Amino acid sequence: MREPQIDYAAVFHALPGMVALLTPDLVYADANEDFLRLAGRTREQLLGQYIFDVFPENPNDPAAAGMRETRESMLRVVAGGERDTMALxxxxxxxxxxxxxxxKxxxxxVNAPVLDPDGNVMLVVHRVEEVTELIQARDGGGPDNDDRARVLEAELYTRARELQEINERLRRAHERDREVALALQEAMLPAPTPVGHHRAAVRYQPAVGTLNVCGDWYDLVDLPGDRIAVAVGDVVGHGLKAACVMGQLRSALSAAARVAxxxxxxxxxxxxxxxxxxxAESTTAVKTFIDWGTHTVVYSSAGHPPPALLGPDGTVVFLDRATDPPLGARPHHVPRPEATVPFVEGATLVLYTDGLIERRDEDIDAGLARLAGALVLHQRSDPETLADALLADLLPPTGNTDDTALVIIRL
Structure with a gap:
């Protein structure tokens, strides 16, 4: 099917409402039919003319300010390259x-820029909504002392239209921010690569009211032999700044796991x-090395909530025997502890960030107990199903005020 050939010049001249195009020097380059008709000018009287030579200020009215306000608006557009909506x-x-x-x-x-490929203003779109009839509708253009009431009515109408335009600009800005956030999330937290023949599930849930990025992270790394390294971490704060710190720390820990x-x-x-x-101060993280050859999990924690090991018989053990302060908490370098725990085939290892368990009005032990209960309840689920079940059971239905990352490995 052939695409229609659009005559944009014809479309411009047929546009409803008054629309004119001006150069950055405020010289008329074109005007549509409604502009010519409602302004009472021919095309020859406009094109190539400075706008305020064609429409000067009324010399009989010392309070007239239409020309000055219009000129200032257009100059703001030329200087800043941003749309400018004028009051009535x-x-x-x-x-x-x-x-x-x-x-009268x-x-x-409304004045809006048209930018060239280098971002410079090459034209100003001058769109005018004629509201004279609205103001004069009450009494057919009665005495001047009634103008203020009618101007107020039109001003309210204009303000409502401005609010609609502001909301649209906010919506477009939010969409742009969301696209940036999604791209950042994908770059910093890509889908995990396959970890041999082992089954794994990951989840990432930012706090409500934030962009789709956060300071929590996960990482899975293949190691020589039948081994993998799994980590989760939590940077203080939310949003883009925390996400940028998170990206640096995640990459550094991922690299360190390959040589440590x-x-x-x-x-x-x-x-x-x-x-x-x-x-990066006060960041928490937990790192585990899983070895299927020896059936062991070696772990170390920097101030992070303990991983949970769910046995096939429904027992839950929290790995809390190698916990040290968060990153940067000590003024000098001190070797960190690590511990080893055995596992049997069919066990499940769960790593998470504090958003999954912590609530401001309760002790952390209550959150750990809630996690243990949910693991037992869903112990027969595969990792993907278990991940969804834990988020559904443990996070508030209206959304959490803290970020959450979750990794589940079937051992």
């Missing part, structure tokens, strides 16, 4: 056929690196 203005126009006779017009203008002898050494390397990252 009274702009008297001299009749061409009756020199010296000025007709009430206009609600164990999780404690990997966290030590991360702690040294975090000293030079603004905003």
């Amino acid at each position: 203005v009274r702009y008297d126009i001299e009749e061409r056929e009756r020199p010296g006779h000025w007709v 017009h009430y206009w609600s203008p 002898e164990g999780p404690a050494r990997a966290l030590e390397a991360l702690g040294l690196y975090a000293r030079h990252v603004d905003g």
